[in-house]
Amino acid sequence: MASCRPIWASISLLLCSKLFAVEPFRTFTASAGQAFTARVLSYEGQTFYLEAKDKKLYPVPYNQLSSSDQSYLRELSQKGKLPIGDPRKLSSKESPKENGEEVSTSESSMDEPENIPQDGPRLKAPPKKKIKLRKGSFFAYRPIKLGQDPNLAVEAKESGMPVEGQPIDFSNHVLPILEDRCFSCHQEPYDKNGRTIQPKAGLALNTYELVMKGNLDNTVVTAGDVADSYLHEVLTLDEDDDMFMPPKGGPLKPEQVDIIKRWIEEGAKLSAGGATVADASNGISFHDHIFPIIEDRCLDCHGEPYVKNGRTIHPKAGLALDSYEAVLKGNLDGEIIDRGDHEESTLFVVITLDPDDSEIMPPKGDPLTAEEIELFKQWIDEGAKEYPSDNFDKPKEDKVAVALTSVADAKVPLVDLLGKRLSKPSKTQIEVASKTGALVTPLSLKHNMIRAEFSSGPNLIEDDAVRALSGIQNNISHLDLSRTKVTNSAIGNVSKMKHLTWLGLRNTEINDQAVKKIKNLQFLRYLNLSGTKVTDGAIKDLTQMKDLEEIYLWNSKISEKGVESLRSALPNTKVVF
Numbered sequence: 191m192a193s194c195r196p197i198w199a200s201i202s203l204l205l206c207s208k209l210f211a212v213e214p215f216r217t218f219t220a221s222a223g224q225a226f227t228a229r230v231l232s233y234e235g236q237t238f239y240l241e242a243k244d245k246k247l248y249p250v251p252y253n254q255l256s257s258s259d260q261s262y263l264r265e266l267s268q269k270g271k272l273p274i275g276d277p278r279k280l281s282s283k284e285s286p287k288e289n290g291e292e293v294s295t296s297e298s299s300m301d302e303p304e305n306i307p308q309d310g311p312r313l314k315a316p317p318k319k320k321i322k323l324r325k326g327s328f329f330a331y332r333p334i335k336l337g338q339d340p341n342l343a344v345e346a347k348e349s350g351m352p353v354e355g356q357p358i359d360f361s362n363h364v365l366p367i368l369e370d371r372c373f374s375c376h377q378e379p380y381d382k383n384g385r386t387i388q389p390k391a392g393l394a395l396n397t398y399e400l401v402m403k404g405n406l407d408n409t410v411v412t413a414g415d416v417a418d419s420y421l422h423e424v425l426t427l428d429e430d431d432d433m434f435m436p437p438k439g440g441p442l443k444p445e446q447v448d449i450i451k452r453w454i455e456e457g458a459k460l461s462a463g464g465a466t467v468a469d470a471s472n473g474i475s476f477h478d479h480i481f482p483i484i485e486d487r488c489l490d491c492h493g494e495p496y497v498k499n500g501r502t503i504h505p506k507a508g509l510a511l512d513s514y515e516a517v518l519k520g521n522l523d524g525e526i527i528d529r530g531d532h533e534e535s536t537l538f539v540v541i542t543l544d545p546d547d548s549e550i551m552p553p554k555g556d557p558l559t560a561e562e563i564e565l566f567k568q569w570i571d572e573g574a575k576e577y578p579s580d581n582f583d584k585p586k587e588d589k590v591a592v593a594l595t596s597v598a599d600a601k602v603p604l605v606d607l608l609g610k611r612l613s614k615p616s617k618t619q620i621e622v623a624s625k626t627g628a629l630v631t632p633l634s635l636k637h638n639m640i641r642a643e644f645s646s647g648p649n650l651i652e653d654d655a656v657r658a659l660s661g662i663q664n665n666i667s668h669l670d671l672s673r674t675k676v677t678n679s680a681i682g683n684v685s686k687m688k689h690l691t692w693l694g695l696r697n698t699e700i701n702d703q704a705v706k707k708i709k710n711l712q713f714l715r716y717l718n719l720s721g722t723k724v725t726d727g728a729i730k731d732l733t734q735m736k737d738l739e740e741i742y743l744w745n746s747k748i749s750e751k752g753v754e755s756l757r758s759a760l761p762n763t764k765v766v767f
Contacts, residue, residue: 213266215243219256230263232273238263239277247277358453360398360460367446368395371436398460399560413458416451425450460561473578474569476514483562484511487552514576524613532570533664536613541566544661549616604713605667608689609638612665619661626655633667639689641668649673653680663687672696672718681707690714696742697721702728709734718742720766726752733759742766 215229218240228240228248236252252260266272358364368376376395379388389395392405401421404410412418424435425447436442442450453459474480484492492511495504505511508521517537520526528534541558543550550557558566573580615623615638623630627650628642640662644651651674659666666687671680672694681704684693690711695704696718705728708714717738725747732741733756741760743753744767753767 211271213271216262218250218259220254230266230272231277232275233263233267234275241277249276358449358456358459360401360453360458363449364453365398367442367449368401371439371442371446374438375436402458402561411454411458414455416454419454422447422451422454460559473575474565474572475578476517476569476574476576479565480569481514483558483565484517487555487558490554491552518574527570527574529574530571532567534612535570538563538566538570539613547616547622547661548618604715605633605637605639605691608667608691608713609633612638612689614638615640615662615665623659623662626658627651628655628659630662638665639667640665642666643668643670644672644674649675651675653677656680656683659683660686664689666690668692670694671698674698676700678703678707684708685711688712692716694718695722699723701725702731705731711735713737715739716741719746721745723747729755732756736760736763738763740764740766 212231213229215227217225217227219225226242228242231239231241231247233239234249237249238252238255240248240250242248252263255263372395375390376393377389378394378396378400379386381387391407393410394400402409402411404420408420410419410421416422424433425442427434429441434441441447488511491506492509493505494510494512494516495502497503509526510516510519518525518527518529520536524536526536532538540549540551542563545557552558569575572578614632620630620640623640623642626644628644630640630642633639633641642659642662644655651671653676655674656671656676657680660683663683663686667689669684669687669690669692671684673696675698676695677699678701681700684690685707688711691713693708693711693714693716697720699722700719701723702725704722705719705724708717709731714735715738717735717740720742721744723746724743726749729748729752732738738760739762741756741763743765748756748767750767753765757763757765
């Protein structure tokens with residue numbers, strides 16, 4: 191019988207009304223860039239069945255291939271050169287032939303695609319079938335990016351629909367739904383043909399932070415409260431309602447709506463099991479809210495000393511974060527937590543630096559999320575307590591003010607006292623500040639306070655230069671803006687330099703409004719307003735600056751009467767007019 195097989199094949203070729211020649215092997219390229227060798231056998235809807243040289247069969251979504259591959263497949267299908275259907279189920283007369291024999295196919299282990307693109311051949315989609323996804327295949331519905339672990343990518347795909355009882359994860363469960371059905375209208379502004387496309391209704395949904403932010407009208411998600419979450423409401427309206435979402439493509443599947451509902455009910459968390467500010471309504475716990483973040487993102491570098499290859503590995507920068515006591519202790523440079531004041535806490539500063547800053551922590555991976563940063567902020571401001579029930583009384587008086595009182599007789603320079611409460615600015619921060627055109631130097635070699643002067647080409651300096659100093663604003667004690675083009679707008683940034691002791695505004699365009707902005711600078715001792723447009727209207731605000739030691743007003747718009755009034759109100763201040 192074996193010898194008769196070619197004969198029967200020949201007869202079959204004559205009898206079949208329609209036969210299909212097998213296509214040759216060629217190199218296909220996935221849209222993510224992976225290249226592979228295969229030949230096309232048939233297609234169903236938008237799925238093309240490709241056979242590799244090892245006889246394994248792969249159903250590949252049309253839209254997951256390169257444009258050249260799409261053109262090739264589109265031409266074959268439109269010219270009727272390919273059979274329609276799963277090659278494993280086609281009759282022998284419909285199967286592609288090679289040398290008179292049917293092309294063998296192995297059992298596929300791939301999912302059928304769930305989405306049908308709008309371009310490409312217009313073909314009727316077959317019923318969806320659920321077939322187990324083969325680990326490691328880059329033919330998955332979502333193509334694996336170059337450098338990504340295939341197994342992890344497959345796991346991400348398989349976790350797309352959580353099982354009953356499994357906590358909902360935003361990135362794995364909610365975001366894929368939003369990406370599939372909402373991104374066409376609700377993503378961050380992007381450029382299209384030279385025009386910036388804004389998200390509809392001002393609502394972007396392409397990150398966790400943006401979802402929780404909502405739009406200008408309000409938030410769209412209230413953690414723990416489905417009834418108050420507008421996102422869920424618009425998904426469950428009648429389809430003929432003008433506010434029903436999404437407006438195109440039909441409603442979400444019931445299981446998709448349920449995922450979003452469960453996510454909100456579970457606290458609208460970024461990660462399943464993760465802590466949120468909403469969870470911490472009764473106070474932040476170090477062990478429940480803070481340490482899980484530290485353990486996940488910090489302990490690789492800041493754990494307790496350990497032995498590796500016979501060598502003891504110490505925590506970087508001498509800073510261990512593996513316990514509550516270690517976090518509060520800090521390192522040899524000092525404490526990293528200023529209990530009750532997140533702005534003065536080094537830990538908070540380094541996790542909120544610009545992502546491009548070499549000093550940002552953690553240095554590897556993505557920066558902490560807005561939710562995680564908010565947890566640290568709230569925890570520090572509540573007193574950085576181990577347990578929410580612990581007692582902590584935030585000092586009502588400024589610590590520097592207390593220090594000044596205690597050392598009044600010792601005549602310790604003010605800038606030295608201020609410097610002791612601060613960390614030294616990073617090299618990167620100094621470099622960024624220097625790019626403004628300012629001469630940025632420490633008061634001394636080991637001093638933490640900074641002098642910033644625009645003495646070189648001051649006529650070129652405008653308000654943006656002052657704003658660019660924000661990275662070191664807490665460390666600036668001396669600022670000279672004389673003869674620059676700064677306006678009252680820049681003084682708003684100057685007012686945030688809360689440790690400023692010396693301020694030169696000579697021959698600038700500032701006026702009375704600038705004085706209103708700087709009058710609350712607690713440690714300001716020297717102020718030069720000579721050659722400005724400041725008038726008698728600023729006298730009232732100037733008289734409130736009782737700690738001023740020197741103020742220069744010559745060639746300003748202040749009158750002699752105004753100066754007399756100021757001298758009377760500030761008898762201990764040297765007023766130069």
